[in-house]
Amino acid sequence: MTTPRWLLCSHKHQTTTPRPNNTPPTIEPPQHARTNHSNPLFTMASLTKLNADSHLLLEQPLLRFPHDLSRRNFKTAQRYLENGTKELTTTLAKATKAASKSASPAASLESLDAMIQKMQGMKRKLEGLHEEELRIHKSSKARLQYLQDLYDVQSLDDVKYEDWSQKRLVRLLVDYLLREGYVESATQLAESKGVNDLVDVEAFVACHRIERSLREGKRTAEALKWCMENGQGLKRLGGMLEFELRLQQYIEMVRQGHEAGIGDGVNGLGDGGMSLGSGNGASRLVEARLYAKKYLSASDDFELVGRAAGLLAYRPWDGVEPYASLYSTDRWNHLAEMFLDTHHTLFSLPVRPLLHIALSAGLSALKTPSCHSTSSVPIPITSSSTPICPICSTELKELARNVPYAHHTKSIVESDLMMLPNGNVCGSDELRVFNEKVGTVAGWVRDPLGGRSGEAWKEAAVQKVYIL
Amino acid sequence: MDELREQIELLQGSANLATSIDDVQKTIELLTAARAKIETEPHKAPITLATLQSPVKASLEVAQKDLKPAYFGLNKYGKALDKKFKDKPLPTAENDALSSHPHLINRAIAMHLLREGQFSVASTFIDEANRNPPHPEPTPGTPNPYLNDSWEKDLAKDALDSKKLQQHFGAMYHILHELRQQRNLRPAIEWARERSDVLEARGSNLEFELCRLQFVCLFVGQDENGHMTESAEGPFRAWAYARSEFGPFQIRYAKEVQQLMGSMAYWQNIVDSPYRQYFYNESAWEEVALSFTREFCSLLGLSADSPLYIATTAGAIALPTLLKLQNIMKEKRTEWTTQNELPVEIPLPPSYHFHSIFVCPVSKEQATDTNPPMMMPCGHVIAKESLDRLSKGARFKCPYCPNESHPRDARTVFL
Ligand SMILES: [Zn+2]
Ligand SMILES: [Zn+2]
Numbered sequence: 001m002t003t004p005r006w007l008l009c010s011h012k013h014q015t016t017t018p019r020p021n022n023t024p025p026t027i028e029p030p031q032h033a034r035t036n037h038s039n040p041l042f043t044m045a046s047l048t049k050l051n052a053d054s055h056l057l058l059e060q061p062l063l064r065f066p067h068d069l070s071r072r073n074f075k076t077a078q079r080y081l082e083n084g085t086k087e088l089t090t091t092l093a094k095a096t097k098a099a100s101k102s103a104s105p106a107a108s109l110e111s112l113d114a115m116i117q118k119m120q121g122m123k124r125k126l127e128g129l130h131e132e133e134l135r136i137h138k139s140s141k142a143r144l145q146y147l148q149d150l151y152d153v154q155s156l157d158d159v160k161y162e163d164w165s166q167k168r169l170v171r172l173l174v175d176y177l178l179r180e181g182y183v184e185s186a187t188q189l190a191e192s193k194g195v196n197d198l199v200d201v202e203a204f205v206a207c208h209r210i211e212r213s214l215r216e217g218k219r220t221a222e223a224l225k226w227c228m229e230n231g232q233g234l235k236r237l238g239g240m241l242e243f244e245l246r247l248q249q250y251i252e253m254v255r256q257g258h259e260a261g262i263g264d265g266v267n268g269l270g271d272g273g274m275s276l277g278s279g280n281g282a283s284r285l286v287e288a289r290l291y292a293k294k295y296l297s298a299s300d301d302f303e304l305v306g307r308a309a310g311l312l313a314y315r316p317w318d319g320v321e322p323y324a325s326l327y328s329t330d331r332w333n334h335l336a337e338m339f340l341d342t343h344h345t346l347f348s349l350p351v352r353p354l355l356h357i358a359l360s361a362g363l364s365a366l367k368t369p370s371c372h373s374t375s376s377v378p379i380p381i382t383s384s385s386t387p388i389c390p391i392c393s394t395e396l397k398e399l400a401r402n403v404p405y406a407h408h409t410k411s412i413v414e415s416d417l418m419m420l421p422n423g424n425v426c427g428s429d430e431l432r433v434f435n436e437k438v439g440t441v442a443g444w445v446r447d448p449l450g451g452r453s454g455e456a457w458k459e460a461a462v463q464k465v466y467i468l
Numbered sequence: 469m470d471e472l473r474e475q476i477e478l479l480q481g482s483a484n485l486a487t488s489i490d491d492v493q494k495t496i497e498l499l500t501a502a503r504a505k506i507e508t509e510p511h512k513a514p515i516t517l518a519t520l521q522s523p524v525k526a527s528l529e530v531a532q533k534d535l536k537p538a539y540f541g542l543n544k545y546g547k548a549l550d551k552k553f554k555d556k557p558l559p560t561a562e563n564d565a566l567s568s569h570p571h572l573i574n575r576a577i578a579m580h581l582l583r584e585g586q587f588s589v590a591s592t593f594i595d596e597a598n599r600n601p602p603h604p605e606p607t608p609g610t611p612n613p614y615l616n617d618s619w620e621k622d623l624a625k626d627a628l629d630s631k632k633l634q635q636h637f638g639a640m641y642h643i644l645h646e647l648r649q650q651r652n653l654r655p656a657i658e659w660a661r662e663r664s665d666v667l668e669a670r671g672s673n674l675e676f677e678l679c680r681l682q683f684v685c686l687f688v689g690q691d692e693n694g695h696m697t698e699s700a701e702g703p704f705r706a707w708a709y710a711r712s713e714f715g716p717f718q719i720r721y722a723k724e725v726q727q728l729m730g731s732m733a734y735w736q737n738i739v740d741s742p743y744r745q746y747f748y749n750e751s752a753w754e755e756v757a758l759s760f761t762r763e764f765c766s767l768l769g770l771s772a773d774s775p776l777y778i779a780t781t782a783g784a785i786a787l788p789t790l791l792k793l794q795n796i797m798k799e800k801r802t803e804w805t806t807q808n809e810l811p812v813e814i815p816l817p818p819s820y821h822f823h824s825i826f827v828c829p830v831s832k833e834q835a836t837d838t839n840p841p842m843m844m845p846c847g848h849v850i851a852k853e854s855l856d857r858l859s860k861g862a863r864f865k866c867p868y869c870p871n872e873s874h875p876r877d878a879r880t881v882f883l
Contacts, residue, residue, distance in 0.1 A: 064553075067542070067549060081528075081535065085525075088524065089524070096521060108516075109507065112502060115499055123493060130484060134484065140476050141477070144473050148469050165781045168780070173577065184592050189589045192589060356567055356573070357559040357563050363783070365814040365816055369836040370883075373836075373837050387822060388770065390822070391822075395576040395579045396775045396776070403805065404804065405809055405810070405834075413825070419881065423881075424882060465847055468849075468868060
């Protein structure tokens with residue numbers, strides 16, 4: 001390890017440091033961390049070993065989402081079939097009764113035709129769901145195969161791992177784009193990389209249609225329909241989405257009532273003293289009150305229900321709290337967020353995009369104090385031998401500014417470092433190769449950073465650096 | 469994995485809606501048969517309908533019963549998933565340091581797509597992102613993301629609006645296409661020649677490597693556009709090429725040029741000559757392509773591999789350690805994302821190290837701008853703060869050898 005290479009004369013340890021004979025040497029051999037990770041916890045083999053199981057941390061939604069979708073698909077089928085059965089048996093019983101009573105055979109034929117049509121309609125619906133079911137299973141199978149591929153790779157250095165990880169990045173990107181509502185680019189990227197089975201474009205498109213209907217369309221109908229379709233799951237979750245949607249529906253009815261009331265001319269009774277008179281606005285308010293009774297009164301949030309009731313007395317333009325905030329259009333953004341949250345929780349999707357999670361961890365694992373250093377020499381731009389660090393690269397530099405840098409317990413430096421008289425440090429091999437190449441006179445050295453015409457020093461002025 | 473696959477195959481094969489659909493079809497047939505009967509024997513309508521009731525009911529009950537395999541199959545698959553992901557919770561928002569910087573994320577993605585040559589996806593994305601700008605969300609480290617929002621937006625706009633990057637990468641892919649598919653070196657050589665000075669300052673051999681490959685191609689009988697010619701003329705063309713083009717390389721690559729010229733002696737039978745390796749090297753094209761990509765990106769200040777790829781991959785490797793850590797830190801009410809330095813070491817493969825790292829052997833702290841590594845006259849290096857502590861401004865003994873020195877003799881090491 002301590003074998004001096006070509007610059008033996010500058011090896012000051014042996015030439016200038018006298019060592020007392022009776023004490024054991026305290027000099028440890030220098031560590032060459034680049035080739036020798038001396039931390040016993042991390043041997044080279046353990047550093048590159050691929051643990052497929054722990055890699056699954058990012059892959060759970062990949063399998064969960066289609067499973068949840070196929071469960072919902074199944075429940076829809078079950079509901080159709082149950083309702084269809086009930087309906088058919090009642091209609092058939094009615095038709096039988098009617099026939100026995102005197103109805104003409106023509107009437108019997110007619111009701112049979114209706115029944116056949118109903119059944120055919122149900123069959124078509126079930127066939128649609130069956131197709132969807134098979135599509136989901138096919139994609140689940142493709143996903144399992146994709147994960148299986150990972151189990152077949154042993155090392156992080158394997159080019160197969162790189163292929164796999166490239167595909168994962170595409171998936172994470174498509175997932176991110178879909179979450180942000182960038183559907184066009186998500187679809188294009190998935191298609192161009194052939195990962196359609198590994199991403200959930202349709203499901204996210206449906207999700208965003210509903211989100212936009214709230215945020216931009218200011219409509220509750222689509223979201224409420226979604227709540228109906230996912231009733232069981234939502235009940236298990238116990239969220240407030242449906243209640244909040246109903247509340248909004250009520251708020252809008254009250255708002256319309258008050259606005260129509262201006263036209264009716266019965267609405268000017270002063271602060272808080274509005275009575276429900278006659279007219280268009282008034283009847284809308286009555287409707288709203290009935291709606292609240294039906295959908296809101298069951299809530300045990302008495303404070304909120306009380307506030308909701310108060311809306312009947314306070315008009316949107318009165319600006320009286322706590323009612324004004326219920327009238328605020330900000331509530332639509334709140335509902336949109338709430339819907340997304342509920343949707344993602346229901347389908348086991350992480351709250352934040354997995355791309356963020358993976359990147360956050362990766363930025364920190366790669367970041368070093370040098371990446372945002374203001375004092376160190378700008379080596380990355382000038383030297384061809386060092387690849388540019390991904391954190392220092394324009395793409396990630398600002399993004400990584402506020403994340404913690406990686407922790408190291410051992411130095412990682414090139415082996416056999418030499419310090420030149422100008423203070424620059426350089427590996428002895430690199431120094432030798434450079435000086436041979438530029439034809440420096442024997443016994444002299446030039447700094448690779450200084451180029452061919454840089455200053456030359458005597459070899460003796462170059463000093464070995466010991467990094468423990 | 470096998471268990472999950474078996475379950476899915478079962479769901480695909482039989483445990484699905486197909487049987488129930490058949491049952492519904494049978495019900496439809498029952499109804500149709502009854503209809504036909506009433507048509508031919510109208511007077512028997514009441515009895516036909518009455519006897520229809522229980523078969524129809526039974527048939528639909530069967531349809532419902534036949535849903536069971538699908539129901540159980542889905543449940544079983546769900547349980548198998550639970551088992552597979554036991555102890556692997558979904559990463560929570562505490563592990564997200566980036567939602568507060570959505571514009572920078574979008575910028576990184578746009579640049580990634582461009583560098584991968586996905587130009588049309590990139591332009592669609594940039595379009596969509598401009599139409600619907602992302603909303604920042606608070607993160608543990610940046611609870612008030614709106615404060616920086618407009619600054620980040622401006623920074624990101626540069627990358628998002630600029631067609632420059634696309635032009636750059638368009639040029640890069642054109643040259644790479646010519647290299648890899650057309651075996652045409654000319655565009656690459658022209659590119660390198662225009663940047664000869666910068667490349668040389670970086671210590672890059674690209675231009676010479678390209679010209680050497682051109683020489684080899686000519687030698688074995690291709691013309692300068694990559695087309696095969698009368699092979700006997702090859703060595704002469706190569707020789708002419710060397711005479712006109714190798715001048716600038718004479719000093720820096722004297723040895724290599726000499727070798728190439730030496731090969732001329734074997735022009736009739738290069739295969740058996742000592743120079744065979746230069747002439748029949750299958751990977752030479754891929755090597756110059758990679759070396760070209762690296763230099764091209766470096767001159768733009770970009771790393772050769774996509775930083776987004778390297779960072780997400782490193783992140784996936786780091787995540788198990790960080791999530792384990794998170795459970796410990798939760799008790800102390802801190803998040804790893806808000807620290808200055810990660811509290812644990814992440815075991816990354818050596819290919820993920822890009823900077824030299826100096827850890828002071830005395831304090832075990834990493835060197836920073838304010839605490840740089842210092843070399844004592846004996847050659848041992850410790851961090852500046854350790855040096856100050858040990859020396860207290862006066863002569864002191866190196867902790868690793870008997871050498872004594874004054875702190876003012878220590879020199880900052882730029883790693
Ligand atoms: Zn860096
Ligand atoms: Zn020492």
